[in-house]
Amino acid sequence: MHKSTGTVSKTFRFDARLANALEKSARRAEMTETALVTVILRDRLSIDPLFPAFREITMSEGTFQSILSGSDSKLLIQAAPTTGRKNAQLVRELFDSYDIPLTFEDYVTVLLGRHSHWFYIEGSYSSTHQFLTLRHSFGAAWSNFAKAYLTGVSEVLSKDKVNIESSEQYVRIAWLRAG
Secondary structure, eight states: OOEETTEEOOOOOOOHHHHHHHHHHHHHTTSOHHHHHHHHHHHHHHHGGGTTTOOOOOOOHHHHHHHHHHSOHHHHHHHHHHHHHHHHHHHHHHHHHTTOOOOHHHIIIIIIIIITOSOEEESOBSSSOBEEEEEOSSOHHHHHHHHHHHHHHHHHHOSSEEEEEEOSSEEEEEEEOOO
């Protein structure tokens, strides 16, 4: 293992088909193989603290929409903030046990967007952009549930006040800076 400023070299052996697939994927992503592996591993390791507590359930979009339309949306929305607070607290405790800081922005973009596929994320949270638009195709019931759920999550994880609005195809989060 050779150490240099900020990086460490390691050698791994891959099955020949996996190595070929890695090369093709890196080319399609217009990245080096090292950069692609780094991105994939960083992404995987960011979600590792959650694996002991959550099992993934996947279903088709049509099945999910039929569950939403067949449910009492008022009851779902009433329960959403409490569920959001409980989930955020659990996730924060899991991340803390790995000494990984967890922000509201990370919870929304990494956990709900990238890993759970709740939304397609537009925008970013930075010093110049203080909003995210979370697009989806599940309709108003999902937007209303997500808005209420995210309100609960923000109470646990956000340092700043947030304004959350929704429409049939998106939920928008805007950070309200104190000062």
